[in-house]
Amino acid sequence: xxxxxxxxxxxxxxxxxxxxxxxxxxxxxxxxxxxxxxxxxxxxxxxxxxxxxxxxxxxxxxxxxxxxxxxxxxxxxxxxxxxxxxxxxxxxxxxxxxxxxxxxxxxxxxxxxxxxxxxxxxxxxxxxxxxxxxxxxxxxxxxxxxxxxxxxxxxxxxxxxxxxxxxxxxxxxxxxxxxxxxxxxxxxxxxxxxxxxxxxxxxxxxxxxxxxxxxxxxxxxxxxxxxxxxxxxxxxxxxxxxxxxxxxxxxxxxxxxxxxxxxxxxxxxxxxxxxxxxxxxxxxxxxxxxxxxxxxxxxxxxxxxxxxxxxxxxxxxxxxxxxxxxxxxxxxxxxxxxxxxxxxxxxxxxxxxxxxxxxxxxxxxxxxxxxxxxxxxxxxxxxxxxxxxxxxxxxxxxxxxxxxxxxxxxxxxxxxxxxxxxxxxxxxxxxxxxxxxxxxxxxxxxxxxxxxxxxxxxxxxxxxxxxxxxxxxxxxxxxxxxxxxxxxxxxxxxxxxxxxxxxxx
Numbered sequence: 001x002x003x004x005x006x007x008x009x010x011x012x013x014x015x016x017x018x019x020x021x022x023x024x025x026x027x028x029x030x031x032x033x034x035x036x037x038x039x040x041x042x043x044x045x046x047x048x049x050x051x052x053x054x055x056x057x058x059x060x061x062x063x064x065x066x067x068x069x070x071x072x073x074x075x076x077x078x079x080x081x082x083x084x085x086x087x088x089x090x091x092x093x094x095x096x097x098x099x100x101x102x103x104x105x106x107x108x109x110x111x112x113x114x115x116x117x118x119x120x121x122x123x124x125x126x127x128x129x130x131x132x133x134x135x136x137x138x139x140x141x142x143x144x145x146x147x148x149x150x151x152x153x154x155x156x157x158x159x160x161x162x163x164x165x166x167x168x169x170x171x172x173x174x175x176x177x178x179x180x181x182x183x184x185x186x187x188x189x190x191x192x193x194x195x196x197x198x199x200x201x202x203x204x205x206x207x208x209x210x211x212x213x214x215x216x217x218x219x220x221x222x223x224x225x226x227x228x229x230x231x232x233x234x235x236x237x238x239x240x241x242x243x244x245x246x247x248x249x250x251x252x253x254x255x256x257x258x259x260x261x262x263x264x265x266x267x268x269x270x271x272x273x274x275x276x277x278x279x280x281x282x283x284x285x286x287x288x289x290x291x292x293x294x295x296x297x298x299x300x301x302x303x304x305x306x307x308x309x310x311x312x313x314x315x316x317x318x319x320x321x322x323x324x325x326x327x328x329x330x331x332x333x334x335x336x337x338x339x340x341x342x343x344x345x346x347x348x349x350x351x352x353x354x355x356x357x358x359x360x361x362x363x364x365x366x367x368x369x370x371x372x373x374x375x376x377x378x379x380x381x382x383x384x385x386x387x388x389x390x391x392x393x394x395x396x397x398x399x400x401x402x403x404x405x406x407x408x409x410x411x412x413x414x415x416x417x418x419x420x421x422x423x424x425x426x427x428x429x430x431x432x433x434x435x436x437x438x439x440x441x442x443x444x445x446x447x448x449x450x451x452x453x454x455x456x457x458x459x460x461x462x463x464x465x466x467x468x469x470x471x472x473x474x475x476x477x478x479x480x481x482x483x484x485x486x487x488x489x490x491x492x493x494x495x496x497x498x499x500x501x502x503x504x505x
Contacts, residue, residue, distance in 0.1 A: 025406070026351040030358055034061040037362040047370040056370070058363045069361055074354060081353035083186025083405075086203065086304040088342070090182045093311030094132070095338020096331055100319035102265060103133045105258040107140050116152040120162055123148060124221040127166025128214035131174040137167045138449040143456055155233050156460045157472070162225055164453040165476045166218070168441035171404065172434035173213035173484075177203055177307055181210070183405045184430055190356055191416035192426040194365050203303050205427040206434065207499040209491055213434075213484060220483045221476055228475050236461070236468075261321035265314045272310055345405075352409040359413050369417035383424050384489060387432045390415055391485055394436030399444045404437040427502040432488055439481035442473040 041060035049056050060066055078084070097103050107130050114122040123145050130137035145163025146156035172180055181203035192199040276299065279285055283292040287299050299306055312331065319325025325334075359365040390411075397407055412433070419429045444450060450469065457464045491498070 023348055023351045026348075026355045026409070029410070030351075030355045033355070033358055033362065033364060034066075037061045037066070037358075037364055038063075040364065040367070041362075045367060047367050049366065049370065056363050056366045058367055059361065061358055061362050066361075070358075073357060073361075077357035078350050078353045081186070081349060081356075082189045083183045084346075084349055084353070086182040086186050087179055087345070088339070089304045089308045090179055090203075090311075091308075091338055091342055092335045093308035093313075093315070094134075094179065095341075096315035096334045097311040097318070098133060098315070099334035099337055100315040100324045101258070101322060102261065102315050102318035104140050105262055105318070105322075107133070107137070108144060109258070109262060114148075116154075119148060119152055119154070120158075120225050121218055121222040123159065123162050124166040124170075124218040124225075125214065127163055128170055128174050128218060129176060130167055131171060131178045131180065132176045134179050135449070138164070138452065141167055142449075142453055146456060146460065157233050157236075157457060158225060158229060160453060160456050160460075161229065161469075161472045161476070162221060164449070165442045165473055165480075166221055168449060169439045169473070169477050169480050170214065170217045170221075171438045171441055173210050173217055173438070175211050175214045177207065177303070180404065181206070182304060184408055184434070187356075187405065187408050187412050188416055188426045188430045191365075191412040192420065194360060194369060194413065194417040195420045199426065200301070201426050201430065202301065202499075202501065203307070205499040205502045206431045208496065208502075209431050209488070209498045210434070212491075213487060216483060216487055217480055220479050224476050224479045229472060232472060232475075257322040261318040264321045265318040268314055268317045269310070272313065276306075348406065352406065356409060356413060365413045365417065368414050369421060372414065372418040377422070383419070383422065383428075383492070386419060386422065386424070387428075387488070387492075388485075390429070390432050391436045391481075394433055395440050395481065398437055398440045407437060408433060425503045427498045428492065431498050432485075435481065435484045435488060439477050439484065442477045443470055 037058055038060045040058040041063070044057070046055050046057035048054070061070070094103075107126060123141075127137065127141055130141050133140065141163045142160055145159035145161075147159070149159025149162075150156040172184075174180075185201045185203045185205055188201040188205075189199065192201060276287070280287045280297065280299065282288075287297055289297045289301075312335075315334070316325055316331055319330065325331065394407065394411060397411075398404075408430075412429075415433070416426045416429050420426060442450070454464065454466065454469050457469055461468070497503075
């Protein structure tokens with residue numbers, strides 16, 4: 001079985017290595033779209049939009065109008081790209097929380113004072129919280145996982161695997177609102193505009209489901225680890241540990257100034273939330289929407305600003321308590337550092353924004369969505385079957401394309417409007433995508449963090465290779481995929497809202 005898995009992973013790695021950088025991938029896709037639109041326009045392909053009862057004909061991107069659009073609309077396509085402003089505003093605040101040291105201290109605190117019997121669950125759930133730090137969660141938590149398990153006399157290999165799987169296979173689940181929520185909701189909004197130009201999906205649209213998912217997945221990781229992986233690690237041939245020195249365990253210890261900073265940040269969080277709640281109580285409050293609505297309030301519709309401000313305030317309070325923030329000048333400096341780290345995403349967003357704009361302008365997206373919806377209706381395909389199809393397709397793609405935002409940008413223009421025409425809200429399509437985008441992250445060598453984790457593993461087991469890590473992460477990955485999918489189906493069947501303001505069905 002292991003040899004077959006190694007051959008499969010090797011094939012995936014070779015295929016994935018042939019893929020270009022996501023920027024060039026979307027450039028190539030744009031060129032292909034131009035060719036497809038030219039062929040379909042020449043064939044006079046059109047459909048009737050059931051929402052407006054208007055005929056939608058494919059327009060060629062290589063026509064005179066298409067070429068003019070390529071040039072004149074490029075800046076607008078980028079500037080109005082829904083995820084762009086949202087992620088930038090949120091990350092301004094997150095950068096302050098990160099550079100002040102608050103996020104790292106929070107993650108360390110999550111595993112430093114936990115009783116031994118709760119360590120597995122605590123580490124797994126801390127990984128869910130760590131998603132607020134985006135990819136930095138891997139760098140901070142994976143080595144800490146090994147140290148935490150070693151500190152209580154258990155195999156550090158288990159701690160590394162639990163932390164890695166919690167961060168990677170549970171990447172789109174968290175009890176907190178994360179930058180991923182901002183990116184996915186923006187892309188979903190852009191895709192939904194194919195059917196309804198006024199539809200808005202907020203970063204909170206999947207919050208209830210994401211919160212429940214983080215608890216369930218932490219439980220699944222704990223169960224599989226204690227019932228399966230403990231025996232698997234124990235069965236590994238004995239081998240001297242390369243890293244046997246005790247120094248380094250002190251990395252788990254929380255310094256007095258960190259504890260003080262976290263206490264003050266926690267109190268600030270409570271005060272912040274209390275102020276928002278009190279201000280929203282009056283029916284005529286400016287923080288309420290039209291007619292006193294809470295669902296349509298500025299707090300929810302402008303959640304990016306609220307979150308950005310919250311993280312900035314918490315980071316500043318923590319930094320003042322610990323000495324990492326010495327003056328007001330440090331705050332914009334931290335924000336600037338965070339923006340520099342966002343540069344690769346901003347470059348990728350330019351290519352994605354142009355591709356999505358072309359997809360919409362040519363009408364190819366609408367044609368595919370309407371024809372696809374008609375086909376599903378003719379075949380009698382219902383929501384649950386369509387959901388399973390999305391899980392299977394995106395899970396396979398995720399083995400080679402590990403960028404969740406890039407993959408969602410690729411498939412959302414088809415899946416979201418197609419299911420909207422089947423009366424399935426975009427929030428539900430996004431929620432099922434989150435499952436497919438996460439679970440196989442822990443088994444694909446195409447992930448840079450898979451390779452990084454292997455390096456940490458080799459500190460304790462020099463002979464460890466891709467097969468060693470994959471054999472430990474595969475049971476967790478499969479169990480999480482099954483459990484998470486079943487949780488979604490139960491959620492859908494019970495008609496529970498996926499998030500504040502999200503439609504039930």
